[in-house]
Amino acid sequence: MKYLFSTIFILIMLGAIAQQEIPLYTGRIPNSKNCGTNNETEINQLGLEVFKVVNTPTLTIYEPTNQNPQKPAILICPGGGYAVLAINHEGHDIAKAFSAIGVTSFVLKYRLPNDSCMTNKEWAPLKDAQSAIKYIRSNANKYAINPNKIGVIGFSAGGHLASTLATQFNWNLNDDGSRTSARPDFAILGYPVISMNDKITHMGSRNKLLGKNASITNKEQFSTELQVTKQTPPCFIFHAKDDKTVPVENSLRMKAALDAANIPAELLLMDLGGHGFGLKNNQSTIQWFEEMKKWLTTTLNQ
Numbered sequence: 001m002k003y004l005f006s007t008i009f010i011l012i013m014l015g016a017i018a019q020q021e022i023p024l025y026t027g028r029i030p031n032s033k034n035c036g037t038n039n040e041t042e043i044n045q046l047g048l049e050v051f052k053v054v055n056t057p058t059l060t061i062y063e064p065t066n067q068n069p070q071k072p073a074i075l076i077c078p079g080g081g082y083a084v085l086a087i088n089h090e091g092h093d094i095a096k097a098f099s100a101i102g103v104t105s106f107v108l109k110y111r112l113p114n115d116s117c118m119t120n121k122e123w124a125p126l127k128d129a130q131s132a133i134k135y136i137r138s139n140a141n142k143y144a145i146n147p148n149k150i151g152v153i154g155f156s157a158g159g160h161l162a163s164t165l166a167t168q169f170n171w172n173l174n175d176d177g178s179r180t181s182a183r184p185d186f187a188i189l190g191y192p193v194i195s196m197n198d199k200i201t202h203m204g205s206r207n208k209l210l211g212k213n214a215s216i217t218n219k220e221q222f223s224t225e226l227q228v229t230k231q232t233p234p235c236f237i238f239h240a241k242d243d244k245t246v247p248v249e250n251s252l253r254m255k256a257a258l259d260a261a262n263i264p265a266e267l268l269l270m271d272l273g274g275h276g277f278g279l280k281n282n283q284s285t286i287q288w289f290e291e292m293k294k295w296l297t298t299t300l301n302q
Contacts, residue, residue, distance in 0.1 A: 019095075024057040024108075024131055030175070031124045035117035039109065042084070050084040054111050057128045059135065062095040062105040063143065072149035072300055073104040073140075075132050075184070079156030079276070082113055082125070082208035089278035090155040090190075097279055097289060104143055108132050110161065113209050122209050122218065123172075129165045130182040138180050149300055151186035151233075156246060156276060157205040159192025160224065163254065166235065167227035186299050188292060189237045191275055194250035196223045202246045225250075228257040234264040236295045238288040240273030240281065266295050 032055075040053035064071065076098075078090040085091070087109065095105035110128040113121035133150060140147040154162030166187040193202045196210065196219040210218050220226055235258055239251040251267060258265035268291050272283035279289060 019060060019062045021058050021060040024059055024128060024135065029055075029057070030127050030131075031118045031120055033117050033119060035114075044084065048086065049088060050080060050086050051109060052084050052112075054085065054109055055117065057111055057131075058109040059132055060092065060095070060107040060109070061143070062092075062099040062107070064099045064102045064104060066102050067144075068102060069144045070146040070149075071102060071104050071144055072151070072296075073106065073136055073143065073145045074098055074188075075129065075136065075150070075152045075162075076105060076107045077110065077129065077152065077154035077158035077161045078107070079154070079158040079190075080112075081202065081204045082157045082160075083204065085109060085112070085158075086155070086276070086278075090158060090276075093279050094153065094155075101293065104145055106132060106136055115211075122222065125161050125209075126164050126168065126171060129161055130169060130171070131176075133165070133169070133182045133184060134176075134178055134180040138178070149185055151188065151296075152184040153188035153190065154192065155190040155278070157193050157202070157209075159189040160194065160205060160209075160222075162187055163189055163192055163194055163224040163235075164222065164227075167224045167229065167232050169231075183231065184233050186233050186296070187235045188296075189235060189251070189254065190288070191239045191243055191246055191277075192237065192250060192254070193246050194223070194225050194254045196220070200247045200249045200253075225253040225257040228254075228261045228263065230261060230263075232258065232261065232263050234299050236266050236268070236292050236299075238268040238270070238292070240270045240275070240277070240284070242272055243275045245275035264299070266291075268292075 037056045078085045091107040098105045111124045152162045169183040255267040270284040273281040
């Protein structure tokens, strides 16, 4: 009966979460070549709906039902190799889970790098992530959020975006005239693409982001283990050792870089799970979300 009550309570909580989708930009979209405003979906080989075209970035907001006026918040970056966005199992499902534990959640539908529609396509996803954090922080009172407890989570290529935001949040920051910080206060990286190094990168993500003839400078710029500084926020990283898509070495290198910079970081390694499991790893008795909750409680209370 205890477990039945818990399950019913969780379902009620998930059903009670308020949500709305808003455009990320109200005026000119940075780096855009005006390819229109359409966002297009497709059904992938796993039968999941994904976005294959994003010309109008958006935020979908999930507000918890609790009345805490100083709630933490999190920006969610779905993965998809910078080719598509796995918006449901690495976006909305994650938002519902965070909102159920009292964290206001924002799912970012960010632009996918495209030379024909963007200038400097490699920077467009980061610009969207920066703008999203600045929006959340600027509207902290509206959403009853603590402006000093705003984090980011990303999966796979979305993990690369989250780690880029965590390490290069000041890139071209004030080109919109705003002085609001885009620095996340914590970062959670799920089976992330970290390095652009030929030996361990996810080549599909690198090619979509930087092109097939990426310069050494760009490969280093977007290898986020090389961009960690004293200003990088605390990080929680999780990865399955048997990941054949994004080698676990990506997470190992990021953890080593964080340790070298004395940035608080935790790395959860699971023996099995493969890649792209989202909220629940059905091949592991260890669940990253439960371990992350413990870490997050400690991190937010420091």
